[in-house]
Amino acid sequence: NAGVTQTPKFRVLKTGQSMTLLCAQDMNHEYMYWYRQDPGMGLRLIHYSVGEGTTAKGEVPDGYNVSRLKKQNFLLGLESAAPSQTSVYFCASSYSGTQETQYFGPGTRLLVL
Amino acid sequence: TQLLEQSPQFLSIQEGENLTVYCNSSSVFSSLQWYRQEPGEGPVLLVTVVTGGEVKKLKRLTFQFGDARKDSSLHITAAQTGDTGLYLCAGRTSGSARQLTFGSGTQLTVLP
Numbered sequence: 512n513a514g515v516t517q518t519p520k521f522r523v524l525k526t527g528q529s530m531t532l533l534c535a536q537d538m539n540h541e542y543m544y545w546y547r548q549d550p551g552m553g554l555r556l557i558h559y560s561v562g563e564g565t566t567a568k569g570e571v572p573d574g575y576n577v578s579r580l581k582k583q584n585f586l587l588g589l590e591s592a593a594p595s596q597t598s599v600y601f602c603a604s605s606y607s608g609t610q611e612t613q614y615f616g617p618g619t620r621l622l623v624l
Numbered sequence: 625t626q627l628l629e630q631s632p633q634f635l636s637i638q639e640g641e642n643l644t645v646y647c648n649s650s651s652v653f654s655s656l657q658w659y660r661q662e663p664g665e666g667p668v669l670l671v672t673v674v675t676g677g678e679v680k681k682l683k684r685l686t687f688q689f690g691d692a693r694k695d696s697s698l699h700i701t702a703a704q705t706g707d708t709g710l711y712l713c714a715g716r717t718s719g720s721a722r723q724l725t726f727g728s729g730t731q732l733t734v735l736p
Contacts, residue, residue, distance in 0.1 A: 551728055552728060553628075554667070561722065612672075617666055
């Protein structure tokens with residue numbers, strides 16, 4: 512099992528460009544999450560999904576969109592990147608939503624110039 | 625405003641020393657988790673505590689959940705260089721049970 516994988520590992524964007532981050536999990540988990548991690552801020556939840564075809568907003572959803580067309584994949588999109596979106600993005604998955612272990616991917620480092 | 629405050633933010637100690645990391649909030653949590661994150665990797669779960677006053681031990685690590693379920697601590701005995709990493713607490717409130725709220729983290733460096 513690969514667990515949770517993220518693509519790409521690193522990306523540099525110019526302000527205004529768009530991109531999609533891909534998260535894939537092979538554990539048949541229902542729940543998937545996208546976080547961003549900034550220095551001194553811990554992890555903040557961007558969006559999450561409780562099952563295929565569903566998405567919900569987290570703490571910091573503005574400027575991001577997500578889609579969960581397949582159970583194993585969770586996509587995070589930036590339509591018009593801004594320097595404030597420079598961060599490390601982590602995807603996670605869990606079997607259910609409460610008191611369950613979240614399994615994290617290795618992260619995507621994004622730099623917006 | 626951070627819902628979960630961790631202290632200290634940075635901690636550097638010698639191998640063999642003991643240390644305690646704190647996670648505090650004004651909110652009540654239905655459960656609280658501790659994760660450890662190493663450079664270039666995602667966080668990995670260490671423990672989940674759900675009952676006020678609960679104490680869990682994981683080898684040299686002792687985790688405690690406050691009686692009022694508003695705070696938690698992580699104590700490491702005889703730290704080793706392999707304990708180096710970012711320690712994150714994360715909690716769920718009853719109103720947002722599906723979401724984890726993370727603390728800002730404690731960066732621990734254990735020197736040989």
